[in-house]
Each structure stands twice: as structure tokens, then as C-alpha cells.
Amino acid sequence: MRYHCYWLFGWHYGLDEVDIVLDSSGRSWTTSQSKSSNTVYTGSRLPIDAVINHEAGHYLGLMHVNWEYNVMGDSWRHHHTNGSTARTYFGEDASHGSRVLYGSQNSTFNDVSASHWRRTGASGEYSSHGRVRIRNAANTATLSGITIAGEPGYRVNRGSTVRPEFTIENNGKQTHNNVSYGIYISSNDYISYSDTRIGGGLFGSIHPADVYTTTIPVTIPNNLNPGQNYWLGIIVDENNTISEVSGSNNRAYIPIRVD
Numbered sequence: 001m002r003y004h005c006y007w008l009f010g011w012h013y014g015l016d017e018v019d020i021v022l023d024s025s026g027r028s029w030t031t032s033q034s035k036s037s038n039t040v041y042t043g044s045r046l047p048i049d050a051v052i053n054h055e056a057g058h059y060l061g062l063m064h065v066n067w068e069y070n071v072m073g074d075s076w077r078h079h080h081t082n083g084s085t086a087r088t089y090f091g092e093d094a095s096h097g098s099r100v101l102y103g104s105q106n107s108t109f110n111d112v113s114a115s116h117w118r119r120t121g122a123s124g125e126y127s128s129h130g131r132v133r134i135r136n137a138a139n140t141a142t143l144s145g146i147t148i149a150g151e152p153g154y155r156v157n158r159g160s161t162v163r164p165e166f167t168i169e170n171n172g173k174q175t176h177n178n179v180s181y182g183i184y185i186s187s188n189d190y191i192s193y194s195d196t197r198i199g200g201g202l203f204g205s206i207h208p209a210d211v212y213t214t215t216i217p218v219t220i221p222n223n224l225n226p227g228q229n230y231w232l233g234i235i236v237d238e239n240n241t242i243s244e245v246s247g248s249n250n251r252a253y254i255p256i257r258v259d
């Protein structure tokens, strides 16, 4: 960063230039948003956009944050993912921090989103992130894990009630109340309205200053095929009542194997 700060009949200060340098020695980067390229999914390369988002946060004046799921922590694991695409994003906390520093824009900015990543702890100044889980009905234990299509999934029994976990964020500047959501079962990793809806409801209040990772009780249908893989998904703002800057980040999934 190059900045200036001096007095000449008044204080003059500001940032003049910020350069972001990516080190290519021993690392291979990708600009692709395909899961098959990304090392935290099924690929082997480091996504450039995850680093740019984080470093651009520093450029705006943001520091590292370890107490919340956020891009100024583990930016490698901070995505909106549906189907074959995993997009890194700025998120609630960095947006909130930027608003504190610079104020809110005048025009409308609404954006709620869903992610299958969550905060798992802290590593120094950085929040640690991992994939969301599926908990038992009492939310006292995590179900048995299984790798499905190269991603972490869970074994579920037909007819049982389970609690899939999702991270919901409000990336905008005002609280949204009674935000609709639906829980779906899909035969692939792309969650859409044409999948089978097995539950849903309302989130009472989604605040733009808190990431909300929660579990939602649903019953696994009896008519699913035992031994088959499915994807348990969420769609937030399901009834599309919020006028959003992006409606493409409202879905997330967890792979499941039905027993």
C-alpha cells in the first residue's frame, strides 16, 4: 500500500495505491469458479477470486476476523455453491465492516444468501471454516459421514427426522423479517424449484450484522431409493418477496446417502 499523510496548512492523508501480488511459486491458481478446479472441492487449484476478495477487504481497511464466518478469515472456504459452480463472495461481515467505515449507499441494496460453509473455530486471527453438517433430531450429535462425489455427505434413514445445517446471511443493509425458505431433495447437486419440497417455513429475522448458521428439522421421505445418493438443499427467499441484487446465491446443498 502507498499512502500519504502530511501537514501543509491542514492535514492531508489517504491511500494512493494498493497492489495485490499473487505468488505463483509452488502454487497453481485458477480463475475458474468450477468446483472441479477448486482445491476445497474436487479440484487441485487455488481460486484467485477468494484471495482477491480477502485482500480487497484489507484495501478497504478491514482487518482479520476470527469470531464469525467471514471472508476476512478463511477465505478459501467461503462460497455460494450450487451445481458445479462455487463462487467466493464478500459476505455479511465484510459488507457490514465496510458500511461502518464508509457508510451505506443511498440506493436500495437487498441480498440474502445461503451457504454450505460455516465457522468451526479460530486459527490465530482467522476464522476456521468447514462444511455444514447434518445433525440428529435432538441436535445432540452429527450423523455418520460419507464421501459423495468427492464432497462430505451424511447417511440418513428414510422416515427419520434430521437437522440439516445451513448458513444464512443478509449481505444488504436492512433487516429482513419473515424470510421464507424451503428444504428440497434433489437427485443431483443442483438445487432448484423442480426438486421435491420436503419442508420449509420462515426465518423470523435475518439481521445484516450477524451470520446465522442454524439447523432445520425435516423428515426424510420414505419413497426415496435406499442406497442412492441425493442432495438435501435449501432455497431462501423461496417465495421471492425480497427484491435482491442477486437471486443466484440463495441455494445450498448437502450430499446424503439414503439408507
Ligand SMILES: [Zn+2]
Residues within 6 Å of the ligand: 054, 058, 064
Ligand atoms: Zn489477510
